Amino acid sequence: AQKITQTQPGMFVQEKEAVTLDCTYDTSDPSYGLFWYKQPSSGEMIFLIYQGSYDQQNATEGRYSLNFQKARKSANLVISASQLGDSAMYFCAMREELIQGAQKLVFGQGTRLTINP
Amino acid sequence: GAVVSQHPSWVICKSGTSVKIECRSLDFQATTMFWYRQFPKQSLMLMATSNEGSKATYEQGVEKDKFLINHASLTLSTLTVTSAHPEDSSFYICSAPARGVRTNEKLFFGSGTQLSVL
Numbered sequence: 071a072q073k074i075t076q077t078q079p080g081m082f083v084q085e086k087e088a089v090t091l092d093c094t095y096d097t098s099d100p101s102y103g104l105f106w107y108k109q110p111s112s113g114e115m116i117f118l119i120y121q122g123s124y125d126q127q128n129a130t131e132g133r134y135s136l137n138f139q140k141a142r143k144s145a146n147l148v149i150s151a152s153q154l155g156d157s158a159m160y161f162c163a164m165r166e167e168l169i170q171g172a173q174k175l176v177f178g179q180g181t182r183l184t185i186n187p
Numbered sequence: 188g189a190v191v192s193q194h195p196s197w198v199i200c201k202s203g204t205s206v207k208i209e210c211r212s213l214d215f216q217a218t219t220m221f222w223y224r225q226f227p228k229q230s231l232m233l234m235a236t237s238n239e240g241s242k243a244t245y246e247q248g249v250e251k252d253k254f255l256i257n258h259a260s261l262t263l264s265t266l267t268v269t270s271a272h273p274e275d276s277s278f279y280i281c282s283a284p285a286r287g288v289r290t291n292e293k294l295f296f297g298s299g300t301q302l303s304v305l
Contacts (some may be wrong), residue, residue, distance in 0.1 A: 105294075109250045113278055115231075115296035161230065174221060175282075175294060 076178035093162030103165035104145040110158040141156040209233025210281035215282035216261040225278040237264040271304045
């Protein structure tokens with residue numbers, strides 16, 4: 071069974087500061103993928119960043135980077151120079167591979183990030 | 188990029204009625220689609236996996252007869268909440284994987300449907 075844990079229900083950060091959102095996972099599969107999604111109040115799920123279990127380098131996408139520590143089974147999201155528009159729910163998720171190769175995601179509990187001006 | 192269209196965005200219905208939610212992949216074929224449910228301030232919980240041309244696979248605890256899933260074509264999956272009750276009020280969101288060297292890394296989500304049962 072897979073498990074994703076986000077231990078921070080809420081985070082408050084000053085604008086322009088960097089913020090780290092924690093995510094730990096548990097799996098016995100050697101091949102897996104880790105995702106971060108942003109969900110604003112509108113409800114849509116916005117893909118932010120992806121890290122494959124065999125990727126040698128930490129993933130980066132603009133202001134987003136993923137601090138992947140495989141031995142510790144953690145995949146923390148780092149947002150640099152936070153902006154007011156970053157206020158949203160953030161979900162960490164793990165891909166569970168199906169037989170046909172389709173991806174099924176298991177989500178963490180989420181972290182509500184609030185950026186203060 | 189790949190787009191998944193979901194509608195309606197919101198629906199209000201009376202208790203006992205059925206509600207159909209559609210999820211379409213607009214520029215790619217999706218042999219598999221996933222349906223999630225999200226209660227307020229909670230995470231997304233997978234309800235079922237929709238498979239084109241075959242029966243859906245339901246997660247433990249999800250009633251098959253209540254949440255009917257039909258994946259009639261490579262671009263359309265529907266979720267019908269039958270005899271809806273207030274406890275079925277929730278945010279329902281679909282997603283579909285896109286194939287490809289890069290896009291295989293992502294799931295594309297619909298914009299979600301907020302269901303309110305009176």
